[in-house]
Amino acid sequence: MDMRAARYHGPGKPLSIEKVPVRPLRMGEALVRVKAAGICYTDTHFLTGVLNLGIHPLTLGHEIAGEVADLSAAAQSLRVGDRVLVYYYATCGQCHWCRTDRANLCPQVVAEYGFTADGGYAEFVIVPAANLVKLPGDLDLLEAATLGCSVTTAIHAARTIADLRLGETAVVYGAGGVGFGLIQFCKLAGARVIAVSRSPGKRAKASQLGADAVVDGSGDVGRAVRDLTAGEGAEVVFELVGSKVTMAHAVNALRRRGRLVFIGYSNDLFVANPLQLVIGELTVTASVGNTFDELLQAVALAAARKITPVVDRAVSLEELPATLEALREGKIIGRAVVVFP
Ligand SMILES: [Zn+2]
Ligand SMILES: [Zn+2]
Incomplete structure (x- = not known):
């Protein structure tokens, strides 16, 4: 199976919309059909090279909400069709930092989706099932996506x-x-x-x-x-x-x-x-990133309507490059979000 993805090819190069294969799931992984991916200012840093992790080609996008499309046999806690938000760090779980609830500082991080591994500017993303937060029914996926980073x-x-x-x-x-x-x-x-x-x-x-x-x-x-x-x-x-x-x-x-x-x-x-x-x-x-627990808090606060995600506009994957430019020019108020039909 192929999917559309916005691919990053290094600093100074434009994002390109390409067809890329969806690889088979490994043990413990989930395939998520992306419905909404928030556009973070960090992504403009990738394009200019202010942030350069040296990994490309890569699918950016680390604010990801969607629906579980498939699960490996070992991932039992979720069902196909569940509405989920992605915790974008896959950490080692073993080090001092992981064991003291500071996994955002894990030096042996396995993957950071949208930073070092393929993220959400694509029709599908593959992440460990353990990285998914099930969303309450009344939280809109468009708004929920922006909880993931902002x-x-x-x-x-x-x-x-x-x-x-x-x-x-x-x-x-x-x-x-x-x-x-x-x-x-x-x-x-x-x-x-x-x-x-x-x-x-x-x-x-x-x-x-x-x-x-x-x-x-x-x-x-x-x-x-x-x-x-x-x-x-x-x-x-x-x-x-x-x-x-x-x-x-x-x-x-x-x-x-x-x-x-x-x-x-x-x-x-x-x-x-x-x-x-x-x-x-x-x-x-x-301050860098967040812990899984803080992501749960963000979801709880949004579900209780105590924090309102600020969504400026929904755009298509094809509109992503122009929207990143608008973000850099200060023309976006809050988050623009890439949506998939
Ligand atoms: Zn971000
Ligand atoms: Zn660790």
Whole structure:
């Protein structure tokens, strides 16, 4: 059997829509008919080479929701037809990190779907059945797909890395898919949220999702945050952009003992005079991916309507390259999602 897939051929080369074979299942694997695959900013990093794992040709796409189409004999926990969301890390399960619920840091990761192994920009994806989360009936697959990276990354960053506390002020610096997840999760956690974006449309969306204040990212963000916090600064800044300018503003926006959490990145270097960190006893930390447990939390929060996935538009596989370009130009509010009929 063949399927259509958007194939990545390395940095600087366009994605191409190709027919590729669907291989037979191995022990414990499931074949998932992809119904929706969220388009993450990380995919633009693959295309530009900002992120280059050296593996191609490859099918990108790590926010994957669909239906179980086939199961190997050993995969008993699911049924054909089940609606599922993919946990995109297949980890070793044996190492220190896997055994201490930090599998996102597993150094012996077997596969990361959409990063090192074929992902969801295709009609089918093959993953271990153990990587599938069964979705509640009332969760739309289009919305569910976006939980796979954007919302669960937000939960990992806010809860596990920043250890965000009730009453703290959090700056969400960059209003993309993860940013919109962060705004909602930080509000649920009892924080005051200041969202930063250069786009008026994204600022309006941030307000709609509950941000207490919004700041225009083209101005002096550090000063604006201080003005909004009686000169103190914020306890936590989530840095979702990672450019030279935003990194400098992010440090300036921190309160004493503040925590700067990197999630976004570019080719720019983080430069700070240690004195600035020393004087305020600032912490610089970072967040990558998520654990299986955090993905379950994301699904539960979405099912309870406490977090709303922000879907800008549904596109066809053929529209994926142009949509990635629109994402890079800041024209997508939240997630665009590739859908398959
Ligand atoms: Zn992602
Ligand atoms: Zn491991």
